Structures are given as structure tokens and as C-alpha cells.
Amino acid sequence: MEALIQDKCQDLKGQNCFRYALTQGQSGQTQFFPSKYYFITCWRFGVQRTQRQRRLSQTLLNFLRIFLHNIGFIALFVCARMLVASDHPSDFYGIAPIALAATKDGNAVYVAETGARQVDVFDLATERVTKTIALPDAPSGLAFSPDESALYVTAGSAQGWVFKISSTKGEVEAKIAVGHSPTAPVVSPDGKVLYICNRFNNNVAVIDLVAWNEMRTLPVQREPVAAAITPDGQTLFVANLLPVGSATADDMAAAVSAINTRSRQISAIKLAIGSSSIRGICVSPDGRFAYAVHTVARYQLPAMQLNRGWMNSSALSVIDVASQRLVATIPLDDEALGAANPWSVACSADGRFLCITHAGTHEMSAIDRPALHAKLDQTKSAAKAGYSEIANGYAPLDFTFLQGIRRRIKLAGNGPRGLALVGTKAFAAEYFSDSLGIAEILPEKETKTHSVALGSRPTISQVRRGEMLFNNAEHCLQQWQSCASCHPDGRVDAFNWDLLNDGIGNPKNTKSMLWTHKTPPTMSLGTRKNAEEAVRSGIKYIEFADRPEEEAQAIDEYLKSLQPMPSPHLINGDLSASAKRGKTVFEREGCASCHPAPLFTNLKQYDVGTGTGMDSGKNFDVPTLVELWRTAPYLHDGSAATVADVLAHRRHTQSQPALPEKEKADLVEYLLSL
Numbered sequence: 001m002e003a004l005i006q007d008k009c010q011d012l013k014g015q016n017c018f019r020y021a022l023t024q025g026q027s028g029q030t031q032f033f034p035s036k037y038y039f040i041t042c043w044r045f046g047v048q049r050t051q052r053q054r055r056l057s058q059t060l061l062n063f064l065r066i067f068l069h070n071i072g073f074i075a076l077f078v079c080a081r082m083l084v085a086s087d088h089p090s091d092f093y094g095i096a097p098i099a100l101a102a103t104k105d106g107n108a109v110y111v112a113e114t115g116a117r118q119v120d121v122f123d124l125a126t127e128r129v130t131k132t133i134a135l136p137d138a139p140s141g142l143a144f145s146p147d148e149s150a151l152y153v154t155a156g157s158a159q160g161w162v163f164k165i166s167s168t169k170g171e172v173e174a175k176i177a178v179g180h181s182p183t184a185p186v187v188s189p190d191g192k193v194l195y196i197c198n199r200f201n202n203n204v205a206v207i208d209l210v211a212w213n214e215m216r217t218l219p220v221q222r223e224p225v226a227a228a229i230t231p232d233g234q235t236l237f238v239a240n241l242l243p244v245g246s247a248t249a250d251d252m253a254a255a256v257s258a259i260n261t262r263s264r265q266i267s268a269i270k271l272a273i274g275s276s277s278i279r280g281i282c283v284s285p286d287g288r289f290a291y292a293v294h295t296v297a298r299y300q301l302p303a304m305q306l307n308r309g310w311m312n313s314s315a316l317s318v319i320d321v322a323s324q325r326l327v328a329t330i331p332l333d334d335e336a337l338g339a340a341n342p343w344s345v346a347c348s349a350d351g352r353f354l355c356i357t358h359a360g361t362h363e364m365s366a367i368d369r370p371a372l373h374a375k376l377d378q379t380k381s382a383a384k385a386g387y388s389e390i391a392n393g394y395a396p397l398d399f400t401f402l403q404g405i406r407r408r409i410k411l412a413g414n415g416p417r418g419l420a421l422v423g424t425k426a427f428a429a430e431y432f433s434d435s436l437g438i439a440e441i442l443p444e445k446e447t448k449t450h451s452v453a454l455g456s457r458p459t460i461s462q463v464r465r466g467e468m469l470f471n472n473a474e475h476c477l478q479q480w481q482s483c484a485s486c487h488p489d490g491r492v493d494a495f496n497w498d499l500l501n502d503g504i505g506n507p508k509n510t511k512s513m514l515w516t517h518k519t520p521p522t523m524s525l526g527t528r529k530n531a532e533e534a535v536r537s538g539i540k541y542i543e544f545a546d547r548p549e550e551e552a553q554a555i556d557e558y559l560k561s562l563q564p565m566p567s568p569h570l571i572n573g574d575l576s577a578s579a580k581r582g583k584t585v586f587e588r589e590g591c592a593s594c595h596p597a598p599l600f601t602n603l604k605q606y607d608v609g610t611g612t613g614m615d616s617g618k619n620f621d622v623p624t625l626v627e628l629w630r631t632a633p634y635l636h637d638g639s640a641a642t643v644a645d646v647l648a649h650r651r652h653t654q655s656q657p658a659l660p661e662k663e664k665a666d667l668v669e670y671l672l673s674l
Contacts, residue, residue: 094431094434094460094464095113095115095455096113096115096116096432096434097113097417097418097429097430097431097436098112098113098114098139098141098417098418099111099139099141099417100142100420100427100429101142101143101151101420102422106423107124108123109124109436110122110144110151111418111429112139112153112418112429113139115434117135117137117155118134118135118139119135119142119153122436122454127452128452129454129455133170135155135163135172136155137156137157137161138157139153139155139163140181141153141154141183142154143187144167144187145187145209146187146189146191149168150164150166150167150173152194154182154185156181157181158180158181158568158570159177160182161175162175162176162182162196163175164212176213176214178196178205178207179196179203179205179568180199180201182198182199183196183226184196184225186236188229188233189229189232189233192209193206193208194206194207195207195236197224197225197238200568201568202219202222202223202224203218204217204220204227204238204259216264218259218264220238221240221244221254221255222242222244222254223241223242224239225239225240226279226281226344228282228283228290229261229283230287230321232287233261234262235258235261235321235324236261237290238281239256239278239281239292240254240255240256240257241277241279242492242493242494243255243495246633246638246640246641247496247509247633247638248637248639251270251273252273252494253270253272253273254270254271254276254278255268255269256269256278256290256292256317257269267324269325270326271329272317272326274296274297274298274299274495275296275315276294276296276488276493277341277485279343280292280293280345280356280357282345282347283347284369285351286351288320288322289321291318291319291345291354293314293316293317293342293344293345293356294314294342295314295342295481296309296331297485297493297495298312303497303498303541304500304504305544306478306544307336308336309338309397311480311481311542312485313331313332314338314339314340315330315332316330317330329396330372330398330401331396331397331398331399331402332358333399336478338361338479338480339361339365340360340473340476340480340481341360341471341481342356342357343357343358343359344356344417346420346421347369348421351370352368352369352370353367353368355426355441359415359471360472360473360474360481360482362411362413362415362416363411363416364408364411364416364426365402365406365408365409366406366426366439366443367405371404372402372405375401375405409439411437411439412435412437412449413432413433413435413436413437413451414430414432414433415471416430421441424440426439426441430451432471433451434457435452435453435454436454437449438452462554463557463561466558467558470482470559475545477543477544481542490512491512491513491514491627492510492511492630493510494632495509495510495638496508496509496510496637497509497510502525502527506614508524508525509633509634509635509637509638511524511623511631512630512631513562514564514627515562515599516531516559517556517560519599519624520603523621524636525619525620525621526605526619526620531556531559532556539555565627568629569672569673570673576669579672581663581666582670582673583670585663585666585670586671594622595622595625600624600625601622601625602622605622606620607619612637625674627674628643628674643668643671647659647664647667648664
């Protein structure tokens with residue numbers, strides 16, 4: 001431990017350290033500044049330090065040696081690098097701008113910065129940050145009230161918050177507790193209601209802005225991450241990140257939820273087969289159409305090539321608001337050049353342009369929206385034999401559809417996510433380069449792009465570099481996909497993939513990257529002996545790339561840094577009464593023999609009777625149960641849509657006990673709380 005701390009501090013090279021908490025929480029996730037945790041303040045180490053500072057450094061290390069010896073447990077030590085001029089712990093992780101909101105007068109863009117835990121006010125005339133509003137938690141989204149007197153900011157993870165910020169004072173005036181990992185705030189046109197996507201509660205919170213309280217929550221499908229409301233305020237469209245159901249279904253796809261804000265009726269608009277990672281959604285200014293951007297997975301095909309979107313492609317789905325019907329799914333890629341990981345979509349105020357950020361290829365699409373709909377109308381009227389915009393649920397692969405009506409604009413920064421349009425300029429939150437990308441979208445003007453740094457740029461950490469590479473599609477053959485295409489946020493896309501590492505014709509469900517380096521071997525059949533081997537094989541055989549070894553090492557460090565997210569089934573961080581009873585069942589029935597804490601796997605392989613076809617009789621790797629609530633569907637083939645389905649209808653041990661329904665429900669609750 002002492003050597004680890006010395007290595008960390010010596011890496012700082014004269015920069016400040018910031019105090020971070022040591023946590024022993026059940027989630028395993030580092031938390032900051034609550035009184036019940038221990039603190040370490042790491043003073044300034046580096047080449048410029050004085051003799052007094054050296055003595056302080058040695059005193060600290062001596063204290064840590066005694067502290068850890070006496071306490072008797074290994075604490076998680078996180079030291080965040082900070083520049084001398086900075087007063088927030090962002091530089092180790094980056095500023096990480098993620099969401100934008102522009103003022104109506106076109107004078108400023110507000111930037112939510114999750115790494116810095118702040119909102120910056122960016123003046124468009126001077127292209128400078130003129131004000132910084134510090135927050136107690138990491139922001140994820142922001143939206144103005146109609147009169148722009150207030151800015152509403154979502155923040156936090158297991159305990160989510162909405163902060164109300166005075167636009168004139170630049171200060172937090174009020175806050176209200178919401179759900180797990182809130183994001184995508186949307187204000188009703190009359191300014192009376194605020195809608196919040198509680199990502200891991202799978203619902204939308206409805207907040208009365210006059211009374212400043214939560215009126216209700218409305219259920220949606222799975223991981224809502226974006227939302228948009230019609231100009232009349234009658235329909236809220238919500239983008240669900242992932243599909244629901246069994247992965248063996250023929251029509252696996254994520255859906256857009258349409259909520260009638262008056263009747264509270266909710267309908268699901270299922271997108272084309274293979275649709276997933278719906279990151280962005282917007283509504284046209286005239287209220288006629290909604291637009292969603294997402295990935296389309298060709299999961300039915302063996303993963304033997306990438307050409308022409310064979311594995312993953314990117315798409316724009318067009319929804320008719322009145323009928324709430326999917327009318328078209330349009331490829332965003334070119335025939336030999338992917339446009340991976342679309343993130344945000346926005347319409348210009350005059351309705352002329354539809355712009356999209358591509359987080360994997362670091363670019364922006366600017367589409368002539370009237371021309372897009374004219375072409376869609378022509379396609380319909382032509383009534384070509386056998387042609388349908390969505391043929392039998394499948395998205396067409398017409399990579400020429402956007403030719404002449406779309407420009408691909410290369411941005412100077414890395415990882416564009418949030419998007420705002422002001423006049424004829426588009427602004428992108430460049431997540432990994434800690435910058436704001438600026439592009440001219442008028443086709444008659446010369447395309448000019450540049451990026452403006454939102455703060456000092458420190459030396460990037462190995463973890464941060466690995467995260468960048470994990471999300472970067474430029475290194476993939478023809479830019480079709482990144483690691484994050486199948487593993488959004490390092491987790492799952494819910495699909496079965498027929499990778500060639502264990503044969504062909506036996507697809508396996510995507511596994512989470514969480515703790516893969518702690519729980520070898522990898523893959524359902526243990527095909528790769530460890531995660532290091534799997535990372536390098538993924539680069540070579542999934543991205544069809546030959547990359548330097550140091551890039552694989554950086555990805556290793558990023559994956560090692562992933563920590564479990566607290567389950568939404570926990571009550572104030574603790575097991576519910578039902579989950580506690582389920583834990584008793586878990587231990588009594590011997591589940592812990594294969595799934596012992598803390599990894600909840602014994603790292604062994606067994607034939608548990610679930611193999612079919614060419615996998616029949618084979619030994620399967622015992623998976624970790626940590627974050628089980630987040631990784632549906634279940635079993636190696638994704639055939640069980642829920643944990644309850646595993647216990648009720650699927651064998652996963654050679655002698656699965658018959659439990660009373662009450663005990664079975666308690667056991668499910670415990671498993672979903674891990």
C-alpha cells in the first residue's frame with residue numbers, strides 16, 4: 001500500500017493533491033466527503049517541493065503505514081491530480097463536459113462538467129468562460145426555465161438531485177432529491193413542470209416547479225437517458241438506452257417511450273431490430289417529428305467482418321408525433337466509413353438543420369432537414385416493389401440515402417457528447433479533450449471548426465487514456481464501432497453475439513466489463529484465460545485493428561478502475577427487509593459455494609445443464625453476481641429476461657432447489673441488491 005501511495009504521489013510532478021475519502025461501502029464505489037468515512041489529505045509532492053514538504057510527505061506515509069496496520073483492512077486510496085491554479089478535483093479525471101444549454105439570445109452556452117462538478121458559463125462573443133458555478137455532485141444534464149431565470153441541473157448517482165440555479169446570481173437556490181443517476185431534465189413549455197430521467201430506476205420523475213416537490217414517477221422501459229417534449233407540452237418522448245426481454249427473441253430492440261403528459265398514458269415505440277444505445281432524442285420545432293439517434297446491432301450475424309455495418313452501424317430514427325409511429329430508420333454511416341456512437345441530436349430553431357454528434361468518430365453530422373423529409377416523401381410515393389423503410393422490422397442499409405443532404409464535419413476535440421445550436425453554429429461538449437467544439441453548419445459557408453479549452457489541460461492519466469481508447473472508433477477498421485458499441489459505459493448492450501473464439505452458430509450474451517480483471521477466465525466458456533488476453537483479442541478480432549501494446553495496457557487500467565454502482569434496490573444504501581431474508585435463503589441453499597463474497601464467484605467452471613446445441617455438456621464460467629441488476633438478460637445465451645425467470649424456468653445448477661414463491665421473491669430481491 002505504501003509503495004502504491006509513493007508511486008501515485010511521485011507521478012504528480014509538482015501538482016496539488018486533493019483529499020478524497022476512503023470508503024468501505026457495500027457498493028465498493030468511492031464516495032466523497034461524507035463524515036462517516038476516513039479522510040486523507042495528500043500535500044504537494046513533486047520536483048519543486050521544499051524540505052518542509054518532504055518531511056510532511058514522509059510523515060503522511062508513516063501515518064498511513066500505522067493507520068492501515070491498525071485498522072486491518074485495505075482501503076481504497078484515490079489521489080486526484082490538481083494544478084496549482086485549480087480549486088476542484090477534476091484534473092485527474094478531466095473536466096469532462098457532458099451537456100449543454102444555450103441562452104435564447106445566443107450570448108452564452110452553459111456547460112455541465114461532470115468531472116469538475118461544476119457548470120461553466122461560456123461567453124460566445126469572447127469564447128471564454130466568464131463564470132463557474134460549483135456543485136456538490138457531478139452534473140449530468142441541464143435545462144432552462146422558459147424565461148431563463150432558472151437553470152435546472154441534474155446531478156448525483158445513487159442519491160440523485162436536481163439543483164435550481166439562479167441565472168442572474170449564478171448560485172444554487174434550491175435542491176430536491178430525485179432518483180438514481182438522474183439526467184436529461186426537460187421543462188414543460190409553460191414552465192410549471194420539470195421531467196427528469198431516473199436512469200437506474202427506469203422511470204421519469206415529474207416535479208411541480210411551483211410547489212417544488214415531486215408529484216409522481218412514471219415507468220418507462222430500461223435506462224432512460226434522454227428526453228424531449230413537443231412544443232404544445234402534450235407528449236414527452238424518452239430514449240431508453242437498452243432493450244428489454246430475452247436475447248433469444250427475434251425482434252430484440254430498444255424503444256422510445258411516449259408519455260401523454262395529461263392522461264399519463266405511456267406507449268412504447270420499438271425501433272428497428274438491433275437498435276440499442278439510444279443516446280439522443282429531439283422534437284422538431286413544428287412538433288411533427290421526433291428524432292432519435294442510436295446504434296443498430298446486426299447481432300444475428302456471426303462476427304466475422306465489419307464491412308458495410310456487418311456488426312454495428314449508426315442510425316437516425318424518425319418518429320411521426322401524431323401517430324407515434326416509426327416512419328424511417330436512416331443509416332448515418334457512409335458505405336466504407338462508419339459514424340460510430342451517435343450521442344446527441346438537435347434541431348435548429350428555424351427547423352432547417354438537424355445536427356448529430358458522433359462520440360466515437362469525433363465529428364458532427366449537419367443534415368438539411370427539409371431535404372431529408374422531401375426525400376422520405378419521394379421514397380414513399382415511389383412505392384418501389386418490395387421496399388419498405390422498415391422491412392419486417394429491420395433497418396435498411398442504404399448508405400447513400402443522406403448523400404447530398406448531409407455534411408460530416410470533423411471536430412478538433414475528442415468525444416463530442418452534448419450539443420447546442422445557436423444560429424448557424426453548433427457547439428459540442430468534447431468530453432475527453434475537456435473542450436467546447438464549435439462548427440459552422442451553413443453549407444454555403446466555408447466549414448470552420450475549432451475547439452476552445454474549458455480549463456487547464458493536465459497530463460492525462462492512464463485510466464483516462466484507457467477510457468478514451470475504449471470509446472474511440474477511429475482505431476477500428478473503417479470506424480464502424482468502438483469497444484463501447486457493445487459495452488456502453490463498460491457494461492452490456494443486452495444482445496447475443498456469435499463471436500468466433502468458441503465456434504460459429506453458438507452466440508453468447510454480452511458480458512459486463514466490471515471486475516473482468518479480478519475474475520478470470522473471461523467469456524462464458526472461459527475461452528480467454530484472463531481479461532488482458534481478451535482486451536488484445538478484442539482489438540484484433542472485433543475491431544480488426546493492430547494497435548500498440550501501450551493502448552491495450554491503458555484499456556486494462558480503465559477496466560480495472562470500474563467500480564460497482566450501488567443498486568437501486570438498496571434502501572439508503574442498505575439491504576431491504578426482503579433482501580435480508582433473501583440473503584438468508586442464499587446462504588442456506590448453498591448458493592455461496594459457487595458465488596462467495598466479495599467477488600460472488602469462485603472463479604471455477606461447471607456444466608450446469610444450460611448448454612444447448614454445440615455447447616451442450618460444456619463447462620461454463622461462474623459469473624460474478626455483482627451488479628446483476630444492471631446486466632439483464634441472464635445466462636450465457638441471454639434466454640432469461642429476468643432473474644426471476646432464471647429461478648422459475650431455467651436451470652442454472654445441477655440440483656436447483658424448489659423454493660416457496662415468497663422465498664424465491666426474497667432471493668431475487670437480494671440478488672438484485674448486490
